[in-house]
Amino acid sequence: MDVALNHPLKPDSNPVDPKQVQDPAQVADATRLAAQRELAQSFSTLQELVAAARRSLSQATWDMLSGGSDSEATLRRNRMALDSLALRQRVLVDVRNLDTTTTLLGKSLPLPVFIAPIGNFLQYADPRGAAAVACAAVSKQLPCFISTAARPGIEAVAKAVDQPLIFQLYVRGDRQWVGDILDRAKAAGYDALCVTVDRAYYSRRERDMINRHLVREGGGDASHQASITWDDVLWMKQRMGVPLILKGIATAEDARLAVEHAVDVVYVSNHGGRQLDHAQASIEVLPEVAEAVDGRAEVLMDGGILRGTDIVKAVALGARAVGIGKLHGWALAAAGEPGVVRMIELLELEIRSALGLMGVTSLRELGPHSVRAATPVSTGSVTSAYPMYEAALRDGEGRP
Numbered sequence: 001m002d003v004a005l006n007h008p009l010k011p012d013s014n015p016v017d018p019k020q021v022q023d024p025a026q027v028a029d030a031t032r033l034a035a036q037r038e039l040a041q042s043f044s045t046l047q048e049l050v051a052a053a054r055r056s057l058s059q060a061t062w063d064m065l066s067g068g069s070d071s072e073a074t075l076r077r078n079r080m081a082l083d084s085l086a087l088r089q090r091v092l093v094d095v096r097n098l099d100t101t102t103t104l105l106g107k108s109l110p111l112p113v114f115i116a117p118i119g120n121f122l123q124y125a126d127p128r129g130a131a132a133v134a135c136a137a138v139s140k141q142l143p144c145f146i147s148t149a150a151r152p153g154i155e156a157v158a159k160a161v162d163q164p165l166i167f168q169l170y171v172r173g174d175r176q177w178v179g180d181i182l183d184r185a186k187a188a189g190y191d192a193l194c195v196t197v198d199r200a201y202y203s204r205r206e207r208d209m210i211n212r213h214l215v216r217e218g219g220g221d222a223s224h225q226a227s228i229t230w231d232d233v234l235w236m237k238q239r240m241g242v243p244l245i246l247k248g249i250a251t252a253e254d255a256r257l258a259v260e261h262a263v264d265v266v267y268v269s270n271h272g273g274r275q276l277d278h279a280q281a282s283i284e285v286l287p288e289v290a291e292a293v294d295g296r297a298e299v300l301m302d303g304g305i306l307r308g309t310d311i312v313k314a315v316a317l318g319a320r321a322v323g324i325g326k327l328h329g330w331a332l333a334a335a336g337e338p339g340v341v342r343m344i345e346l347l348e349l350e351i352r353s354a355l356g357l358m359g360v361t362s363l364r365e366l367g368p369h370s371v372r373a374a375t376p377v378s379t380g381s382v383t384s385a386y387p388m389y390e391a392a393l394r395d396g397e398g399r400p
């Protein structure tokens with residue numbers, strides 16, 4: 001595995017032909033990538049991609065990626081809240097041309113989508129780990145958050161792509177430790193800092209506990225995370241000298257405080273249901289945060305996003321862009337970097353189809369008027385957006 005990581009391949013847009021390389025490690029990488037590319041292109045739906053991920057992962061590894069904390073109420077609520085919103089459509093609008101672009105911190109994005117940080121799981125899904133995900137995101141011009149816990153390390157991931165990434169910090173030491181890692185991220189070219197603030201304590205991931213498969217993300221001494229306060233995040237921003245994103249905001253009160261503390265981006269998240277159990281769904285929190293921020297910062301959101309329609313709902317309720325967590329882990333497990341590229345392509349197709357059918361020609365036309373509360377269509381399981389996949393699993397392949 002380490003050998004492969006020493007040879008990070010460039011983005012999928014510039015594929016390596018296995019016949020053209022000599023180094024055995026590179027031949028193995030290129031051969032795997034060619035097979036992954038063929039497999040990825042065979043997926044015409046996200047359901048197929050998730051089914052392929054399920055087949056490629058052991059139960060314990062699937063659970064590590066897909067599970068939540070304690071009773072998994074937050075995890076299920078994220079999905080149930082999305083599944084309880086209906087889209088309002090208008091007709092007889094000329095929708096031949098659709099504008100799906102947005103901006104984040106002054107950069108133009110072709111889609112309102114970004115890759116959320118996923119700690120050290122990714123190396124279990126593909127030997128290139130976070131480097132493969134970053135290459136896929138950059139090839140599609142989408143922002144990519146890289147976790148403190150990412151493997152290979154933050155420098156190796158930055159080196160694998162030729163564009164700046166966003167560094168996500170877990171505090172695993174004192175101010176000296178934090179200063180050092182922020183300096184390393186700056187030197188490696190990361191151009192924004194994301195501090196995750198919904199992880200003062202490790203949660204109890206009961207699937208992992210029952211599987212005896214506990215992997216703690218971030219290394220170092222996790223107790224330092226419990227000590228950080230608003231003054232610390234301001235210091236971190238000044239130390240690194242880049243825009244600051246605060247990840248894990250879940251109330252209007254904290255959104256207002258974030259704005260008062262010079263936070264550039266307020267990121268609504270409940271860690272995909274992996275931290276506080278019985279928390280509110282991200283999509284439920286989003287309107288109050290957007291209202292509290294009132295344009296004084298940019299607003300991002302993640303939590304349960306598995307479909308283009310989910311992304312449209314989140315943009316309608318105030319998110320500038322929407323984070324993909326578990327789904328990109330599944331995409332990587334299914335078919336490596338090309339799997340993540342394919343995931344982005346399929347999400348784009350779904351976004352375009354939803355906008356066109358809603359009579360919306362630009363994301364700027366979306367607003368709270370675009371959605372309404374409706375009868376829930378599911379009980380909110382982790383993969384409830386993929387009913388055919390779930391039905392196949394019920395017929396005997398294991399638990400979702």
Ligand SMILES: Cc1cc2nc3c(=O)[nH]c(=O)nc-3n(C[C@H](O)[C@H](O)[C@H](O)COP(=O)(O)O)c2cc1C
Nearest residue numbers: 116117118119121147196271272302303304325326
């Ligand atoms: C396996 C896994 C590892 C994660 N690691 C991190 C991490 O290192 N840092 C972080 O801020 N969030 C982490 N998250 C949370 C994600 O960034 C994101 O908030 C969440 O996955 C979004 O919900 P979704 O998975 O339903 O899309 C992780 C999530 C998963 C599933």
